[in-house]
Amino acid sequence: DTAVSQTPKYLVTQMGNDKSIKCEQNLGHDTMYWYKQDSKKFLKIMFSYNNKELIINETVPNRFSPKSPDKAHLNLHINSLELGDSAVYFCASRRGYEENTIYFGEGSWLTVV
Amino acid sequence: SQQGEEDPQALSIQEGENATMNCSYKTSINNLQWYRQNSGRGLVHLILIRSNEREKHSGRLRVTLDTSKKSSSLLITASRAADTASYFCATVWINTDKLIFGTGTRLQVFP
Numbered sequence: 199d200t201a202v203s204q205t206p207k208y209l210v211t212q213m214g215n216d217k218s219i220k221c222e223q224n225l226g227h228d229t230m231y232w233y234k235q236d237s238k239k240f241l242k243i244m245f246s247y248n249n250k251e252l253i254i255n256e257t258v259p260n261r262f263s264p265k266s267p268d269k270a271h272l273n274l275h276i277n278s279l280e281l282g283d284s285a286v287y288f289c290a291s292r293r294g295y296e297e298n299t300i301y302f303g304e305g306s307w308l309t310v311v
Numbered sequence: 312s313q314q315g316e317e318d319p320q321a322l323s324i325q326e327g328e329n330a331t332m333n334c335s336y337k338t339s340i341n342n343l344q345w346y347r348q349n350s351g352r353g354l355v356h357l358i359l360i361r362s363n364e365r366e367k368h369s370g371r372l373r374v375t376l377d378t379s380k381k382s383s384s385l386l387i388t389a390s391r392a393a394d395t396a397s398y399f400c401a402t403v404w405i406n407t408d409k410l411i412f413g414t415g416t417r418l419q420v421f422p
Binding site: 202231233238239240241242243246254288290298299300301302303304305 | 341342344346348351352353354355356359397399401403409410411412414415417
């Protein structure tokens with residue numbers, strides 16, 4: 199049973215399109231994240247949600263809009279995709295402030311052509 | 312940049328040798344963690360060391376932390392080919408929920 203699952207795993211799309219990546223965790227965690235890993239393997243935090251509320255928004259373009267319908271889900275919607283959005287997007291979760299281990303999904307490979 | 316830095320960027324060793332990776336960070340932290348990423352996969356948590364700890368062990372892993380130098384090291388002893396992966400340090404900043412990753416070290420262990 200996958201703890202943090204993301205879909206789709208691979209996504210190839212044209213510039214200007216709008217796409218979504220979905221994430222679900224079955225760990226009962228309160229906090230969920232989106233991270234972006236670029237071609238140089240740099241991992242950068244994008245967003246953090248705690249109990250469906252936005253906690254961290256790291257100067258990400260407003261074309262990126264996270265949505266958390268409940269605390270087990272954190273979806274990422276991207277409008278007007280650009281070539282520079284090509285990356286691997288990782289969803290992650292952790293129980294709460296006192297539990298430090300973060301559990302990552304397997305990643306979603308986004309390629310914008 | 313908020314990001315910590317790791318060195319070396321890449322490390323190639325033979326099975327049985329020890330591998331040491333270093334991490335430097337920029338601000339006061341609650342704890343520092345090490346993660347492993349196999350090619351094409353997500354990150355897996357390896358070990359956590361708190362800011363008031365200096366050394367921690369877990370199996371073949373040994374982590375040290377020097378808060379005065381804002382640095383940490385990860386030592387993998389008696390490496391195996393299966394240890395081939397990228398290793399990232401990550402820091403949790405004081406009074407925040409942010410987990411900030413270093414730039415990573417790519418480790419290649421040859422059989």
